[in-house]
Amino acid sequence: MSHLQLVGISKTFEKIEAVRNLSLEVGRGEIICILGPSGCGKTTTLRMIAGLEIPTSGTILAGGRDLTRVPARDRNIGLVFQNYALFPHLNVFENVAFGLRARKQDNVTIQKRVHEVLDRVQLGEYDTRAVHALSGGQQQRVALARALAIGPEVLLLDEPLSNLDPTLREDMRDQIRSVIDDLKVTTVFVTHDQGEAFALADRVAIMSEGICRQVGRPDEVYSRPADAFVAKFLGKTNLLSARVTQSANGKSILKLAAGFTLEASVPEHVSDSAYVFVRPENVLIAESGHKASVVSTRFEGPVVEHTVEVAGVRITARQFHHGKRPLAAGDEVHIQIPSGQFHVLDNDAE
Numbered sequence: 154m155s156h157l158q159l160v161g162i163s164k165t166f167e168k169i170e171a172v173r174n175l176s177l178e179v180g181r182g183e184i185i186c187i188l189g190p191s192g193c194g195k196t197t198t199l200r201m202i203a204g205l206e207i208p209t210s211g212t213i214l215a216g217g218r219d220l221t222r223v224p225a226r227d228r229n230i231g232l233v234f235q236n237y238a239l240f241p242h243l244n245v246f247e248n249v250a251f252g253l254r255a256r257k258q259d260n261v262t263i264q265k266r267v268h269e270v271l272d273r274v275q276l277g278e279y280d281t282r283a284v285h286a287l288s289g290g291q292q293q294r295v296a297l298a299r300a301l302a303i304g305p306e307v308l309l310l311d312e313p314l315s316n317l318d319p320t321l322r323e324d325m326r327d328q329i330r331s332v333i334d335d336l337k338v339t340t341v342f343v344t345h346d347q348g349e350a351f352a353l354a355d356r357v358a359i360m361s362e363g364i365c366r367q368v369g370r371p372d373e374v375y376s377r378p379a380d381a382f383v384a385k386f387l388g389k390t391n392l393l394s395a396r397v398t399q400s401a402n403g404k405s406i407l408k409l410a411a412g413f414t415l416e417a418s419v420p421e422h423v424s425d426s427a428y429v430f431v432r433p434e435n436v437l438i439a440e441s442g443h444k445a446s447v448v449s450t451r452f453e454g455p456v457v458e459h460t461v462e463v464a465g466v467r468i469t470a471r472q473f474h475h476g477k478r479p480l481a482a483g484d485e486v487h488i489q490i491p492s493g494q495f496h497v498l499d500n501d502a503e
């Protein structure tokens with residue numbers, strides 16, 4: 154049973170269609186990440202859920218209740234921004250207490266609740282500090298505590314790690330995950346960073362140009378992208394142009410070049426002009442298979458990346474080397490692209 158439902162929501166600013174007909178269901182306690190490049194409509198989507206923007210069309214429901222036109226202050230939603238947006242003139246305690254005071258809670262409740270959430274984000278001793286005296290990571294934890302203090306029905310986070318040092322980001326990411334897991338609060342998290350999305354989310358929604366391209370578990374969208382945009386956005390990939398030449402008993406021949414073909418079942422919506430999608434880690438360098446010559450090699454510590462050419466087609470392969478010496482440019486090898494490890498995408502998808 155889904156908790157938060159976005160039903161065909163759109164938002165148009167003058168001429169810009171920031172979000173187009175977006176539908177998304179978030180289960181109770183689920184963490185959904187909206188992932189996409191800058192300008193694709195992530196923040197606008199969050200602002201609509203929060204009530205800071207009214208959709209041009211579509212409906213937003215939480216627990217079955219229509220929130221579409223409910224003012225932000227009457228929605229029970231916690232919001233964390235990229236830039237923390239703390240109140241600079243208030244100390245840590247008062248920042249976290251803000252939403253409770255606005256909801257006219259009594260002092261005893263406020264004291265208890267603020268200390269609970271500050272302890273939860275490991276800032277129990279910081280209640281009397283000025284917020285400007287805190288590090289970026291601590292400020293973001295205050296912002297998280299402030300969002301959680303009201304016991305929100307839905308937690309929204311807009312690129313909460315983007316302003317932090319890379320070294321701190323991973324640590325903060327794990328802390329956020331553990332707090333959310335503990336509280337089991339329904340969460341929508343926005344980022345442009347696929348690593349962050351994969352590490353935090355139960356499911357990922359990939360957006361581009363206001364459109365949701367695919368929703369799925371991190372492993373699903375990574376291994377079975379719906380289109381070439383998703384394939385490219387989620388990490389290194391080979392997208393090899395191919396002609397779908399003939400088909401028999403459900404299988405088609407994909408012609409990548411003269412003398413270089415693969416056999417696969419091709420989804421119906423794919424035209425004659427297709428992409429063979431294969432992640433570099435699924436291209437195997439082997440004793441037999443397609444004849445290939447090594448173009449270049451890059452040693453990356455645990456893995457080695459070889460760029461090879463098969464009948465003039467460039468393909469990247471990445472493998473653990475287990476201490477074996479990398480191949481050198483000019484070496485003649487074979488590669489295998491096992492069936493099930495590559496998929497056929499339409500070439501017109503973008």
Ligand code: ADP
Nearest residue numbers: 166169170171190191192193194195196197198
């Ligand atoms: P993201 O968060 O993915 O970077 P946004 O949701 O902020 O993207 O923006 C999506 C698009 O909508 C962009 O083209 C942006 O310029 C535009 N946009 C966002 N807010 C407004 C606004 N208040 N007025 C006009 N255009 C806006």
Ligand code: MG
Nearest residue numbers: 192195196197
């Ligand atoms: Mg944004």
